Amino acid sequence: MAPLRIAIAGAGVIGRTHIRAALAEPACRLVGIADPDRASLAAAPSAEVPRFADLPAMLDATRPEAVILATPNVLHVPMALACIARSLPVLVEKPIADTVADAAALTDTAARAGVPVLVGHHRRHNPIIARAREIIAGGRLGRVLTATVLCNLLKPDVYFDVVWRRQAGGGPVLINLIHEIDLLRHLLGEIAEVQALTANLARGLAVEDSAAVLLRFAAGTLAAITLTDAAAAPWSWDLAAGENPAFRGAPAVSHMFAGTDASLSLPDLTLWQYPGARGWHAELAQETVAPAPADPYAAQLRHFIAVARGAAAPLVSAADATRTLATTLAVHRAAQDGVRACPD
């Protein structure tokens, strides 16, 4: 089978990750890169791939079979709609949209057109997460009573040179927590209720730098998340899981799932259980069940190729990503209004 012709819009931080993955993947051919910013285009990893200043010009000239959108959030919906109008399957970065209404409109349009949309919640493609899901869904933990999530890291000062990152919506709730919400939904099911507090103690910017979030899942599980992008701390998936080679790793635990029969920590995939007598006087045995590490962005791309060829349904569909967005926005609402909130 001929390699799938893929085009990429947005050659910024994550766009370059997609470009590197596409250049390394024999099942696709990168036929074009679009970005209006010359510096971004110049920094793109391959000089041979044709470059364009905008998406329509690239689509007209290169006739791709599928498109990856790695552009700013506000462009996700209009650009995805432009691709769907040309019957082109899209991989759109997270969040799917800025609002639930826009996300729902995109979901409907894609469904009516019969064009698949995959949303870039890449962690679901990590074999660590696939294994964790298997363990939890297979009942090894018994009933999952609590989940504890630590997302504590430090974004360098230069990160905040970009204006939108200092303003409401540009903080760790919509940038980082959305990954945690998507992961928790993937592992534990729908979230019924959220409570949250946010603070901007460290930087004093308009946007939050820290949050404490409580979740109740439809299945009854309770979760607590601490989130900050201003702490000299190792406890986060981003630093511990080794997905991004640009981050200095730290061998820390970021997620803990406590069940009636056993408990599981991530990303080390350690299972804790009582081999014999149960209770706090007995010794807990630990077993590590980690799979071989693999790049989730490369796996996501291979999945997208299968989706575009009609050989697989999206692992993160537009409807699914809309639920993740609705829940993340409910966290913001709960923090702002000081109330319990339910996803729309």
Ligand SMILES: NC(=O)c1ccc[n+]([C@@H]2O[C@H](COP(=O)([O-])OP(=O)(O)OC[C@H]3O[C@@H](n4cnc5c(N)ncnc54)[C@H](O)[C@@H]3O)[C@@H](O)[C@H]2O)c1
């Ligand atoms: N899944 C992940 O791990 C992950 C990580 C980081 C960012 N993201 C998401 O990816 C998106 C991009 O984030 P980023 O950090 O790469 O941002 P960025 O600012 O580094 O890159 C965005 C790029 O899009 C370009 N762009 C702007 N308008 C465009 C247009 N009309 N056509 C084509 N390109 C255009 C910009 O010039 C820039 O080069 C965001 O939605 C973000 O939430 C996802």
